[in-house]
Amino acid sequence: MTAPQTTQPLAGDARRRARQRRRDRAFSVLCSLATAFGLVVLATLVIDVVYDGAHRLSWEFLTSFPSRRPERAGILSALVGSIWLMMTTAVIAFPIGVGTAIYLEEYARPGRLQQLIEVNIANLAGVPSIIYGLLGLQIFVRVLSPLTGGRTVLAGSLTMALLVMPIVIIASREAFKAVPDTLRQGGLALGASRWQVVSRIVLPAALPGVLTGTILALARAVGETAPLIMIGALTYIAFLPEVSLDGLRTPFTVLPIQIFNWVSRPQAGFHVNAAAATLVLLGFLLLMNTAAIILRNRYQGHRES
Amino acid sequence: MHDGTQVTPSASVKLRVRDLTVRYGDKVAVDGVSMDVPERRVTALIGPSGCGKSTFLRCLNRMNDHIRGASVTGRVEIDGLDLYAPDTDPVVLRRRVGMVFQKSNPFPKTIFENVAFGPRVHGVTDKVALREIVERSLQRAALWSEVSDRLDTSALSLSGGQQQRLCIARALAVEPDVLLMDEPASALDPIATTKIEDLIHELKDEYTVVIVTHNMQQAARVSDFTAYFYLGRLVEFDATERLFTKPTHRETEDYITGRFG
Numbered sequence: 001m002t003a004p005q006t007t008q009p010l011a012g013d014a015r016r017r018a019r020q021r022r023r024d025r026a027f028s029v030l031c032s033l034a035t036a037f038g039l040v041v042l043a044t045l046v047i048d049v050v051y052d053g054a055h056r057l058s059w060e061f062l063t064s065f066p067s068r069r070p071e072r073a074g075i076l077s078a079l080v081g082s083i084w085l086m087m088t089t090a091v092i093a094f095p096i097g098v099g100t101a102i103y104l105e106e107y108a109r110p111g112r113l114q115q116l117i118e119v120n121i122a123n124l125a126g127v128p129s130i131i132y133g134l135l136g137l138q139i140f141v142r143v144l145s146p147l148t149g150g151r152t153v154l155a156g157s158l159t160m161a162l163l164v165m166p167i168v169i170i171a172s173r174e175a176f177k178a179v180p181d182t183l184r185q186g187g188l189a190l191g192a193s194r195w196q197v198v199s200r201i202v203l204p205a206a207l208p209g210v211l212t213g214t215i216l217a218l219a220r221a222v223g224e225t226a227p228l229i230m231i232g233a234l235t236y237i238a239f240l241p242e243v244s245l246d247g248l249r250t251p252f253t254v255l256p257i258q259i260f261n262w263v264s265r266p267q268a269g270f271h272v273n274a275a276a277a278t279l280v281l282l283g284f285l286l287l288m289n290t291a292a293i294i295l296r297n298r299y300q301g302h303r304e305s
Numbered sequence: 306m307h308d309g310t311q312v313t314p315s316a317s318v319k320l321r322v323r324d325l326t327v328r329y330g331d332k333v334a335v336d337g338v339s340m341d342v343p344e345r346r347v348t349a350l351i352g353p354s355g356c357g358k359s360t361f362l363r364c365l366n367r368m369n370d371h372i373r374g375a376s377v378t379g380r381v382e383i384d385g386l387d388l389y390a391p392d393t394d395p396v397v398l399r400r401r402v403g404m405v406f407q408k409s410n411p412f413p414k415t416i417f418e419n420v421a422f423g424p425r426v427h428g429v430t431d432k433v434a435l436r437e438i439v440e441r442s443l444q445r446a447a448l449w450s451e452v453s454d455r456l457d458t459s460a461l462s463l464s465g466g467q468q469q470r471l472c473i474a475r476a477l478a479v480e481p482d483v484l485l486m487d488e489p490a491s492a493l494d495p496i497a498t499t500k501i502e503d504l505i506h507e508l509k510d511e512y513t514v515v516i517v518t519h520n521m522q523q524a525a526r527v528s529d530f531t532a533y534f535y536l537g538r539l540v541e542f543d544a545t546e547r548l549f550t551k552p553t554h555r556e557t558e559d560y561i562t563g564r565f566g
Binding site: 196201204 | 366368371373397398400404408410411414422423426427472476
């Protein structure tokens with residue numbers, strides 16, 4: 001027996017509708033304002049820096065060493081120092097970080113030890129960067145000075161590697177978790193050993209995610225100043241470290257420190273230089289983040305197919 | 306005692322199972338099952354959800370080793386060799402006993418790389434040999450004609466039915482004696498299912514097949530012997546025709562006629 005069907009019109013109550021519509025619109029306006037606010041602040045900062053420093057950008061600026069005369073000063077040593085530091089940090093942090101993630105995801109048995117490690121890594125990701133600087137100063141610069149040569153690129157890279165490692169580990173673990181377990185089962189059922197499954201199936205599948213995480217971690221490292229000041233990255237470097245293992249054991253400077261140094265000087269010319277160097281740093285970061293986004297999009301595409 | 310050793314199939318015995326019990330913590334998933342799996346025949350495992358048939362299947366290639374908290378007691382032999390002996394290497398075992406899963410799980414690699422994966426991990430590096438193995442396996446899985454011109458494209462671009470046949474080709478590439486199939490066609494449409502069933506029919510000439518299925522008509526169509534599981538116990542094991550037309554046990558008859566489950 002069917003229930004009697006109501007003859008209520010679909011139109012409903014007009015006043016309720018109007019109120020609902022106003023509320024919806026108010027909410028979307030609020031969200032747009034919040035977004036606009038963020039964009040406006042960012043745009044103001046960027047435009048300000050561009051206005052101050054864009055005209056100073058030139059090939060000569062990029063390829064000159066710092067100097068006491070602002071018109072002659074350039075960021076060559078700082079730029080190369082940043083690149084050199086970032087690459088060495090990557091070489092140290094990537095294998096150890098990804099290796100740790102592999103151990104935690106694929107091999108460790110759930111239990112007290114694993115939980116302890118996880119909690120510690122999560123904490124390390126939140127430690128202020130200057131603490132890493134203090135650690136790096138004592139251990140890498142002082143205690144290990146026969147190995148690192150003191151206040152050098154190597155000491156700086158080791159410190160920065162410690163700084164970014166928790167991020168690499170966490171991002172890599174997420175990437176491994178995202179690989180469906182059915183793939184591991186399939187590999188094992190074919191007679192592959194655990195290591196073969198990890199190295200030939202899981203790691204290749206997770207690689208885009210792992211790389212994205214690593215690039216973002218390195219992008220953070222590029223902008224760090226405090227720990228490197230503690231390490232003793234100098235502010236007047238008028239030479240380039242040679243591209244060799246010995247070169248790792250030479251003093252260095254990086255872009256953020258050069259900028260900081262120039263901003264602290266009284267001459268206006270140096271402030272212009274600082275703005276220009278900031279633009280270079282921003283460009284650098286934009287490049288790295290774009291690479292990470294492109295990688296991540298390819299990753300999503302792969303998963304969807 | 307209900308067990309599957311009292312039927313003497315006309316074929317020789319490939320896998321001998323005695324008193325197999327599998328526990329997940331406190332829960333008993335497989336309870337004292339004994340069975341002889343005949344060589345080069347298709348044996349179907351049927352029963353309602355949760356009756357232990359998939360767990361039982363996974364014991365035959367020791368995939369339960371990778372499930373935390375699973376404990377296995379009893380004896381399983383292949384050609385007289387103890388699967389669970391301390392010096393048995395599961396990696397070597399899984400070359401002889403292959404598995405195809407319910408939902409096809411091709412690796413996110415090319416079609417060629419998927420099929421070549423097994424031989425590669427077992428040490429085959431010669432490119433010519435690999436190409437031969439891949440072609441042969443894809444032909445045996447009745448997939449060659451459909452993919453021979455695009456071996457270097459992603460396996461994920463294949464249809465569901467094709468992906469499952471790819472997984473079968475992948476399993477065949479390591480040249481197993483036994484092929485375990487866990488509801489291989491349950492995620493496929495009727496046409497793809499028919500292709501898989503025809504394939505199983507052909508594979509029987511060379512391989513021993515054990516197939517878990519919740520589809521009784523499929524079991525009746527495809528298998529030579531059928532085992533009915535209920536709540537972890539093996540209730541009845543017989544030649545398929547006899548089990549479906551004149552089952553010995555009341556429980557079997559109830560399940561087959563759809564009175565439950």
